[in-house]
Amino acid sequence: MQNFSFRNPTKILFGKGQIGSLDGEIPTNARVMITYGGGSVKKNGVLDQVRAALGGRTVLEFPGIEPNPTYETLMRAVELAHREDIDFLLAVGGGSVADGTKFIAAAIPFKEEPWDIVAEGTPLSEAIPFGVVLTLPATGSEMNSVAVITRQATRDKLPFSSVLVYPRFSILDPTTTYSLPARQTANGVVDAFAHVLEQYLTYPVNAAVQDRFAEGLMLTLIEEGPKALAAPEDYDVRANIMWTATLALNGLIAAGVPEDWTTHMIGHELTALYGLDHAQTLAVLYPATMAVCRAGKRGKLVQYARRVWGIDNPSDEAAIDEAIACTRDFFESLGVPTYLADYGIEANAIPQVIDQLRRHGMVALGERKDVTPGVAEQMIALCLKADRSTGLNARAT
């Protein structure tokens, strides 16, 4: 096991009716800005519940934070907050709203050019406090210190992180997810599953309990994901997915183990260039990551095959083949296509993505820093379309 430091100060209020707890979590004299997205929180009544719970406070609203929240939009929120002397933010929505709100919280007191927080990783000295009312389980942003921000003008989609942008609290009421479109439900399951893989599918370091926890998260998503699509208003199913997605990226399973994140970094470029949903990029890329990095990930791939997919084929190589196929089938079964061709993207994408990776300095990715642009190119090539001739999709040859 590797040495680690772990502290996660976010308070989670979980369950039906918890939005009413807001009143106890935000100072009564706070000047609050509610941030949200495209209006689904208006339609499903969540925004009304939030407004009711905040009764008596000075409350402003900033709608219109888009999926893959943009610097351009968020800076308008920063200006509004300055103008109105806002001192508490409340994100109401999914990971994009939470991520965008982290950037707003960091940018409000920032003295220099705020884009440097993202592009240069300039450390923060302060951030204004904020909470989250989560309505889409997926990114884990509600209980971590990371955000991914896009600059529209330059098609940059990049992460930043600071201990100052942990939410003070996050409210997770599974009933707010009943009305999610199937596509967003499925995307959330794929995203959470990929988060676990990024922290699990590296090389073994004898971190027994982290492995067991990661496997438990994946087993839960495999069991509960399809149920959520079949029965969107099953409370326990929604609750299990919501809590699992949070635990998938709150620092817990990363403590003491190597991490990868190759798939996410390449996926960010696909989203920035072609507008694919974040989870779609992960569903496309992960089988290829497994195939191309098969040698380096062999030990964990075998464990993944045995413990997560229950594959008892005595041949380790055959078990790995089956596990990669199971992963792809799982994503497809949720309705998320796993080839670039399914999204109308062809081979000319390869040089474009590679150029972007180079431009962002992503030239040594992965747990061993050995995923060069050349290796990334192999991965993307495997994602183009199904090659039925091999008998296994995207099987390494």
Add this chain to the structure above:
Amino acid sequence: MQNFSFRNPTKILFGKGQIGSLDGEIPTNARVMITYGGGSVKKNGVLDQVRAALGGRTVLEFPGIEPNPTYETLMRAVELAHREDIDFLLAVGGGSVADGTKFIAAAIPFKEEPWDIVAEGTPLSEAIPFGVVLTLPATGSEMNSVAVITRQATRDKLPFSSVLVYPRFSILDPTTTYSLPARQTANGVVDAFAHVLEQYLTYPVNAAVQDRFAEGLMLTLIEEGPKALAAPEDYDVRANIMWTATLALNGLIAAGVPEDWTTHMIGHELTALYGLDHAQTLAVLYPATMAVCRAGKRGKLVQYARRVWGIDNPSDEAAIDEAIACTRDFFESLGVPTYLADYGIEANAIPQVIDQLRRHGMVALGERKDVTPGVAEQMIALCLKADRSTGLNARAT
């Protein structure tokens, strides 16, 4: 899944060499009191490492905190702290030292009779800050807000809890556990395993990920426990046990599920009356808890049999029998005897324990509050000695 609130603010610094991090975690102008136990931290060099890391600060020491820390001893520490104007505590040792230090931290600023914190559950309005350098993985006290304190004069052993007694930080260096006697290593594994059972072996509430995490903790203890006895200086084994014991009782697996704690409450009385090690009482009682509460715990007992012990007997009843036997065999395999007769305790203990339970108001224990003194009596009767005639030890009849 049940509604829950979860927040754990303790910072964990994990791994070899982390004691050196102390300097960054305690204010340089703090007046520190180091609390410890019987001197093992002197022998194994941990206290020297701690002193070196605290260099430059005003540091006092309070040794002599015993296993099952007593009010009588701890109040002497409180007096010393008052006299010397101590404003930071550092517990160096196992769960007893951590628990005792929580009481000291709470009692120093407490205006009334400090025993009321324990006996009456009087809420705290403040506590002085403290950290932990853990040397014995077992109780989880290093990352939770609970302590168990004994009043020697009256043989009361009782828990108290407050959000004000989370450690500010805990340092977990697995190498500090290399020199533990086998008995303490084994006790720690049993204690952590029993903590998981208290939060898992109740009734199902469709809390899929909590169940998976609890099972992962137990599987890790089953795999790593015997290795720690066989190879006491295997770093990864010690690391796995140390982190597992912390995660077994830091609030995570309890979030959203019912809890039992019958076995602990009866066990506390056995320790207070007869001086058994805490873990010994759990090893003795848990098979009996499973047998006597078999009907109420049936669903989870079957799941425990299948997922933790891998029992594939098609009969659920037979699988439960096997799982209870496996539990007992596991404790025995670690060298912890599982019958009261092994500790020289006979049937006359039953009325004494029941009297104590009544005196402490423990008359409706368990996840359904249906463990009356009568039920507790049945449990203790099953613990007296092995009944080979049934073919299964302590099998419910």
